[in-house]
Amino acid sequence: MCLADMHFVSLKTFFGMRRGQYNNLEEANDFLKEMNELIPFTKDPAISSMIYLARLGSAVAMETQNAHAVDDGLSYLQFAKEHAEHISPGKDTGMVYSIETNLLFEKYEKDPSNEMKTKLLNTIDIALSHFSQESEDVKRELKRQLMSKMAYC
Incomplete structure (x- = not known):
């Protein structure tokens, strides 16, 4: 496992543990941005991208000011599932x-x-x-x- 993969996995894990503590997408944005920037440097960018999109969808669904937040989150999950079809x-x-x-x-x-x-x-x-x-x-x-x-x- 390369350094980018280890960093990505640690961000994914930390994000998953803290998901319930975020009140909105803005609070999760730093983790998501860092995850997205690491994708091209990981061993398998398709898997990393799929994970990122799933976590992004989860974070988007937390937006309490957005009446369609869950539907917006499910849209990102659809993209993640398209990646999953090839994994x-x-x-x-x-x-x-x-x-x-x-x-x-x-x-x-x-x-x-x-x-x-x-x-x-x-x-x-x-x-x-x-x-x-x-x-x-x-x-x-x-x-x-x-x-x-x-x-x-």
Whole structure:
């Protein structure tokens, strides 16, 4: 793993840990900007770009002043999923679908329609399948998180 990859992973991890502490996109902007600048120097820019877009979508969805924040965040997730189509399924691609699940769940809470429920459950299934090659501990934790969302549907 090269230095750019290690730095990118540390930013990704730190951003993920602090996501709940950000009140808006502006507070997360420094991390996102630094992640974006590192992408060309990483070993696999497609994976790094996918992760960046997923984290950006998550951050955009936090904007409380924007009534369409979740939809805007899902737009970035769509771009991340397009990257994921060309990457072997694993924890990074699964993370994209997990973030999408979180955003879809926010939409479902506001509009509990059958269509949204189906979309949410399908996304959870996809996320679970992407984590199938991970260790038992990782699979169990992610399955617990995703299944708790299923219980609310």
